[in-house]
Amino acid sequence: MIWETVRLSLRSIRRNVLRSFLTLLGIVIGVAAVIAMLTIGSGTTEKVKADISKLGSNLLVVRSGRPAGPGGPGGLDQVVRPLAEKDLAALVAHLTGARAISPASQKQVRVIFGTESLTSGVTGTDSAYLDARDWKLVSGRPFSDSETRSGTGVCLIGETVRQQFFGTGDPEGEIIRVNRTSCKIIGLLEPKGYTGFGQDQDNVVLMPLHAYQRRIAGNRDIDNIYIAADDRTPTSELQPRVEDILRDARRVTPDRESDFAIRDMTQIADAMASATTTMTGMLGAVAGVSLLVGGIGIMNIMLVSVTERTREIGIRLAIGAHEKHILIQFLVEATVLSLLGGIIGILIGLALAGLASVALTIPFAPSPAVILLAVGFSALIGMVFGFFPALRGARLDPIEALRHE
Amino acid sequence: MAAGAPLITFDKVWKSYGQGEAKVHALAGVDLAIQRGEFVAIMGPSGSGKSTAMNIIGCLDTPTAGTYSFMGIDAGRLDRNRRAMLRNLYVGFVFQGYNLLARTTAAENVELPLIYRGVAARERRDLAMQALSQVGLVGREHHSPAELSGGQQQRVAIARAIVTRPTLLVADEPTGNLDTARTHEIMELLTQLNTELGLTIAMVTHEADVAGYAERTIRFLDGHVASDSKNLEVA
Numbered sequence: 001m002i003w004e005t006v007r008l009s010l011r012s013i014r015r016n017v018l019r020s021f022l023t024l025l026g027i028v029i030g031v032a033a034v035i036a037m038l039t040i041g042s043g044t045t046e047k048v049k050a051d052i053s054k055l056g057s058n059l060l061v062v063r064s065g066r067p068a069g070p071g072g073p074g075g076l077d078q079v080v081r082p083l084a085e086k087d088l089a090a091l092v093a094h095l096t097g098a099r100a101i102s103p104a105s106q107k108q109v110r111v112i113f114g115t116e117s118l119t120s121g122v123t124g125t126d127s128a129y130l131d132a133r134d135w136k137l138v139s140g141r142p143f144s145d146s147e148t149r150s151g152t153g154v155c156l157i158g159e160t161v162r163q164q165f166f167g168t169g170d171p172e173g174e175i176i177r178v179n180r181t182s183c184k185i186i187g188l189l190e191p192k193g194y195t196g197f198g199q200d201q202d203n204v205v206l207m208p209l210h211a212y213q214r215r216i217a218g219n220r221d222i223d224n225i226y227i228a229a230d231d232r233t234p235t236s237e238l239q240p241r242v243e244d245i246l247r248d249a250r251r252v253t254p255d256r257e258s259d260f261a262i263r264d265m266t267q268i269a270d271a272m273a274s275a276t277t278t279m280t281g282m283l284g285a286v287a288g289v290s291l292l293v294g295g296i297g298i299m300n301i302m303l304v305s306v307t308e309r310t311r312e313i314g315i316r317l318a319i320g321a322h323e324k325h326i327l328i329q330f331l332v333e334a335t336v337l338s339l340l341g342g343i344i345g346i347l348i349g350l351a352l353a354g355l356a357s358v359a360l361t362i363p364f365a366p367s368p369a370v371i372l373l374a375v376g377f378s379a380l381i382g383m384v385f386g387f388f389p390a391l392r393g394a395r396l397d398p399i400e401a402l403r404h405e
Numbered sequence: 406m407a408a409g410a411p412l413i414t415f416d417k418v419w420k421s422y423g424q425g426e427a428k429v430h431a432l433a434g435v436d437l438a439i440q441r442g443e444f445v446a447i448m449g450p451s452g453s454g455k456s457t458a459m460n461i462i463g464c465l466d467t468p469t470a471g472t473y474s475f476m477g478i479d480a481g482r483l484d485r486n487r488r489a490m491l492r493n494l495y496v497g498f499v500f501q502g503y504n505l506l507a508r509t510t511a512a513e514n515v516e517l518p519l520i521y522r523g524v525a526a527r528e529r530r531d532l533a534m535q536a537l538s539q540v541g542l543v544g545r546e547h548h549s550p551a552e553l554s555g556g557q558q559q560r561v562a563i564a565r566a567i568v569t570r571p572t573l574l575v576a577d578e579p580t581g582n583l584d585t586a587r588t589h590e591i592m593e594l595l596t597q598l599n600t601e602l603g604l605t606i607a608m609v610t611h612e613a614d615v616a617g618y619a620e621r622t623i624r625f626l627d628g629h630v631a632s633d634s635k636n637l638e639v640a
């Protein structure tokens with residue numbers, strides 16, 4: 001009986017393909033939007049999480065300037081006092097609970113090998129940097145302490161730099177030019193791919209801080225200090241200690257704000273993840289509205305269908321159909337219709353999410369639960385919005401329905 | 406039901422439409438009885454209440470006042486669904502305009518009442534084929550109404566009416582849309598169903614020669630039964 005009714009409704013949908021399709025558009029768009037949003041959303045969340053763990057978890061980053069807030073970083077009223085070697089020294093001497101402490105100064109610089117050239121992120125740092133950032137070497141060795149101290153012209157390069165200059169060849173021992181100085185490659189960094197913002201993390205050159213300061217930056221500033229917490233110390237506990245030590249080292253009087261900022265990467269990760277969730281939620285709400293519109297479309301078309309088929313309803317009632325038979329017939333038709341829209345919507349949504357995942361280089365993460373929910377939800381929309389028209393058909397007076405032209 | 410009790414009894418049946426000044430009495434106190442197996446023709450001028458009476462006989466409608474009993478059941482006081490059940494079990498309808506479902510094959514049209522009876526698909530198909538062969542339409546079962554002539558469509562409608570083996574066939578001007586030759590074919594068929602299956606038939610017609618196929622003629626006038634007589638055995 002139910003199968004009979006489903007077949008009947010498919011037939012009546014097929015009879016008006018164009019009309020059925022237009023009716024379905026609302027549902028299709030709504031479901032496609034929901035599926036695409038949620039799938040892209042969960043892909044982004046995964047990507048952000050992966051990126052954050054690439055940045056290094058349990059990581060604090062100190063930079064000069066006031067913490068972000070009213071007036072903005074650095075403020076307008078004071079000259080930014082850069083971080084200096086003595087600040088780093090104070091941290092190394094007094095900070096407990098840190099696994100690695102490392103300075104880093106960065107700049108986009110033209111790097112040349114032979115006739116090839118490439119603009120890379122060049123970082124001046126020390127041998128603790130790899131540990132602080134959780135970076136590994138594929139081959140070669142890190143800077144030695146003496147190289148760090150004396151600022152020898154040696155460097156570690158990322159995968160992108162290697163590919164540009166050496167293809168798949170071994171770069172070790174080659175000399176590249178960075179800005180107006182040259183340095184010898186002593187190691188190759190493990191590939192890390194792109195960040196969520198499309199930044200190539202492999203287009204990098206690391207060199208000893210002193211070499212960078214002297215030959216590239218032309219000053220003795222430190223842009224950032226990276227501090228990795230050890231396994232027993234949460235970053236939230238480490239942060240106030242860092243602040244105390246630095247305020248002391250930089251002689252910030254108690255009545256003044258700190259002239260440096262400490263960023264907690266774990267917090268940033270959480271903030272980014274929750275931002276994605278909020279955005280997904282908002283887009284979900286928009287999609288929900290379009291589902292409502294789709295539902296009203298279904299109601300409308302079902303009312304038209306009931307009116308068009310008044311005579312048919314009259315015939316069915318005359319030969320012995322009960323109210324519930326007519327009700328079920330139109331309810332099934334509305335449900336099949338909107339389920340069809342839901343399925344088309346799911347396919348389109350997944351296709352969109354697939355395209356987006358390629359374009360944004362995020363993982364394609366379809367959720368079976370979300371898809372099932374969309375199927376259930378579109379069926380529910382058909383039932384809810386089909387009910388009133390179906391009831392109207394079922395309540396028709398058979399004599400008047402038969403007289404209907 | 407006691408033997409010999411009429412299949413259909415009207416006891417002072419009224420059917421009124423509208424309110425106050427505009428009130429119309431389509432039936433104004435009709436008394437009437439039809440026995441099992443009878444073939445009754447109902448005649449009368451337009452607006453005399455024939456269709457109204459047929460709708461009540463077929464349990465599609467209920468009287469405003471008075472009692473309509475069908476098979477000894479007070480059918481006028483049953484609710485919609487119970488009357489639907491009665492129609493499905495005991496009544497077949499044939500209309501002037503055929504009233505077949507468009508874009509649905511002859512066989513599917515005939516199967517329709519069986520669906521609401523919950524008959525399984527196989528049995529439905531067999532019964533539908535049987536009914537179609539009874540009305541002489543073998544070979545046309547997969548045609549849609551649009552592909553059939555008026556006479557053929559009315560045969561499909563008759564097959565649909567008899568497929569449930571009803572007790573009563575209600576036919577409101579069944580030949581109203583047909584030419585003379587087709588009219589006589591349909592009337593032969595109805596007569597045959599009446600004599601061979603013992604089907605009780607109540608049929609409205611405007612034509613005396615069509616009424617002649619019946620064994621009894623009831624004439625309506627302004628919502629009353631004006632005359633009720635046995636036909637002479639001539640047709």
Ligand SMILES: Nc1ncnc2c1ncn2[C@@H]1O[C@H](COP(=O)(O)OP(=O)(O)OP(=O)(O)O)[C@@H](O)[C@H]1O
Nearest residue numbers: 422423429430431450451452453454455456457458
């Ligand atoms: N739904 C209705 N509302 C108001 N008046 C109605 C309704 N149905 C029937 N009538 C009136 O009841 C009277 C009887 O109608 P009915 O259809 O029974 O006539 P009839 O004998 O079948 O006529 P015809 O030969 O033209 O079919 C008519 O005056 C008609 O206008």
Ligand SMILES: [Mg+2]
Nearest residue numbers: 455456457577
């Ligand atoms: Mg009439």
